[in-house]
Amino acid sequence: MHQDRPTPPAPAHPGPGIVATSMRIDTESDVAAVCRVVRALAEHMAFSRSAAYSLATAASELATNLLIHAGGGQLQVAPLPGMRAGIELLAEDHGPGIDDLRLALTDGYSTAGGLGCGLPGVERLMDLCDIDSVPGHGTRVRAVKWR
Template sequence: MENQSCVKIINEWDIVAARQLGRNVAKDLGFGTVDQARITTAISELARNIYLYAGQGQVCIEKIYDGGKAGLRILAADSGPGISDLRQVMEDGYSTSGGLGAGLPGVKRLMDEFVIDSEPGKGTDIKATKWLR
């Protein structure tokens, strides 16, 4: 799919690469600097989660079009341990890393659409979408 680019997340430099990719795609689509920052923050959080909890995975950025709307979708996927309590990780302030990251609730707030699918022992897939206003 030509509208999609992926970065494998294996080390911390990959988080930077994923952020850069997201910023470039957001800029290409015409997102303003504030939304670019929201998108790169969301990517950073998702990529860091893969790195910290799953060890490896990938972050894909795709341009999406729906009718007359354009947007950017982040697809974060890993085959790590998965999340046993989705409700808990979606609570504000919940952290297992002791970090002050925005966490998944932060990603959900930064983006327009957020879907998480996780199965313990199988991994986690997250789709987060931002529409161009």
């Protein structure tokens, strides 16, 4: 699935020394840590408070999904410099994958007994959301928020 909302270009640069951070997500503490990293990067890149909260919420949902559905995985947080500055979240796991992506993106649908708001919420909160999943081989979610 792909969702891309047009936004006006915003010249910005994440700043010297700001690089991608890749974090292993294996515990609830890791979920909290990735949220802190995302908020700090968003603040450094002068994202609005609302956008920073959207980014942190999306990161929390992705990291929680890594834990619940795959037993853990990797979440990368990367600044996207240039004329259209942004932050990219890349979540990858080697879990069971998603059998029915359309159904998984439906509000209220959950295979783990939760509220079923995770992936649909990420798709709404972010400007771009690409999900690749192969049942039995894992899932990769790339989500971007432009400044």
